Amino acid sequence: MKKKIVFGGVGGIFLTIAGLMFYDMTQMKIETLILCSANEGGIRIPSDLCYSYMVNYRMNEKDINELSxxxxxxxxxxxxxxxKYDIAKAFLARGLDVDGVNHYKAHSEDKSATPLQAAVxxxxxxxxxFLxxxxxxxxxxxxxxxxxxxxxKKLHKAGSKFRDKSEIIQILSDTEKQ
Incomplete structure (x- = not known):
């Protein structure tokens, strides 16, 4: 009898925690769910669970538009x-624009950049x-x-630790020639 009570109690606790995690994921903004899926942002839900939920139950038109x-x-x-690359591929397959700009700016005079320009x-x-x-x-x-x-080419400064863009210039040039 004691074993049934213990196992029942442990099972009940497990189901309660699982239910709370699932509920929490249903309430997350897509950005938070992306962080959870990538095991970033300090979210205490297992990243595999977040990723599975995001791919199977989210990534809908509303989430794509919100992110866009x-x-x-x-x-x-x-x-x-x-x-992050697997997550990006999944979003691209569902309609996220590979050239869509980041609309968030630190200052109002900042200019929006495409993901490729941001990579530069x-x-x-x-x-x-990848892009x-x-x-x-x-x-x-x-x-x-x-x-x-x-x-x-504008940002490039040869020999600089942070501004030497030689490799990225070469990749972009080679791709442009194709």
Missing amino acids: EGAGLDYILNGEEPI VYNDVPRAK LEQGADLQIRGELEMTALEYA
Whole structure:
């Protein structure tokens, strides 16, 4: 009898915790769910559970629009964990624009950039390669009034630890020639 009570109590606690986690995920904004899926942001729900929930029950038109009107693909690619690329692919497959700009700005005079232009700013070669593989448009000028390649050349300072954009310029140039 005691075993039944103990196992019943443990089972009840487990179901309560699982129910609370599921409820919490249903209330999350898509940005928070992305952080949870990537095991970032200090969220105490297992990242695999968040990712599974996001892929199977979210990523709908409402979530895609919410992300598109906010930080876009750039939000996902700013993550630290390698799973960010899997998350980005899933969103792109559901209709998120690979060239959609990040509408959040630190200052009102800041200009919106495409994810490829942001990769140039961050000098993030893996991100640039990923975006090009996903079909990012090299010719978009947007508010910066420069293509990603032109912007990379403008920011480039050879030999500088942070401003040497040689590798990203080479990748963009090679892709443009194809």
